[in-house]
Structure formats: C-alpha cells, structure tokens
Amino acid sequence: MLTDDVLIMIESKLTAAVAFLNDVDMVEVTRPSSLEGYKLNHAKGALLVLHQNSEYGEERMQGDVVMNRIMNVTVYALIRAGKTGKLPHEYIDFITDTVGGMVINNRFSTGIITPRSDEFVFEEQGIWCYGVTLTVPVEYVKMIDQVING
Secondary structure, three states, rough: OOOHHHHHHHHHHHHHHHHOOOOHOEEEOOOOOOOOOOOOOOOHHHHHHHHEEEEEEEEEEEOOOEEEEEEEEEEEEEEEEOOOOOOOOOHHHHHHHHHHOOHHHHOOOOEOEEEEEEEEEEOOOOOOOOOOEEEEEEEEEEEOOOOOOO
C-alpha cells in the first residue's frame, strides 16, 4: 500500500466520523504538506493527517522483495477552545476511537492500525494542538529485476 493511499484512507475514515458529531464539534479533516505554517480557517478546528516516517524490516522473498513497513502517521487536532462542545483534548479519544483498530489488507498479510502515542504540541491564542501518532502496518513490495544473460 502506498503512503498516499494510507493517508487518504485515514482521512476518509475521520471525515465520515466527523459527520456524526454535533454541529458545534464538527471540524475540517485535511492532509496538508506540513503542520508548520498551516492556517486554521474552520470555526471549530481541524484534524491534520500527516506521514511522519516509516520503519522497514524482515525482508523475505516470494518472487518479489517483501518487507514489513510500519508507517507512523500523526493526526494533529488543532482545536479552538470554546465554552460549548468538545474540549480540545477530547479529540485525542475521538481520533484513537475512530482510526484505532482499522484493518489493513496488504498483499501478503493483514495488519491493524494502533495508537502509538499522543501529546500536547502547543497552545497559541486559544488554539490548542494535540498530536496522535498511529502505527500502520503495511508492506513494501518490489519486483525483483531479472538479468538475462546473452
């Protein structure tokens, strides 16, 4: 599974879940290029889906090179603190409950998205930012180049 496919899948799942929130709790879900410089335009907040890094391991051959790949995807909740609705930190549970446990069907195996960590990132002028890092087990598959001797 490609990096962008994973990010789109997480974005879609969060977008669908946001639709069931109370109106005062609804947020935008997006995949910006980075957290730095992101301008929050939504009245309540936004969930930003960003790839952080990947770890590769356990190479095996099956006509292809197949490696386990653990992607670390962070969903940042940028939330305006208000007098009604969810508090900024409550979006941590919303993210983990929505995305945690999602099944990833890879070519040679099946994996489950799990929360890895969450953290307070910053607060600036009433906008709070929390990050939830998820581990996403996917596979890196590459066909083996065959050399033909003349």
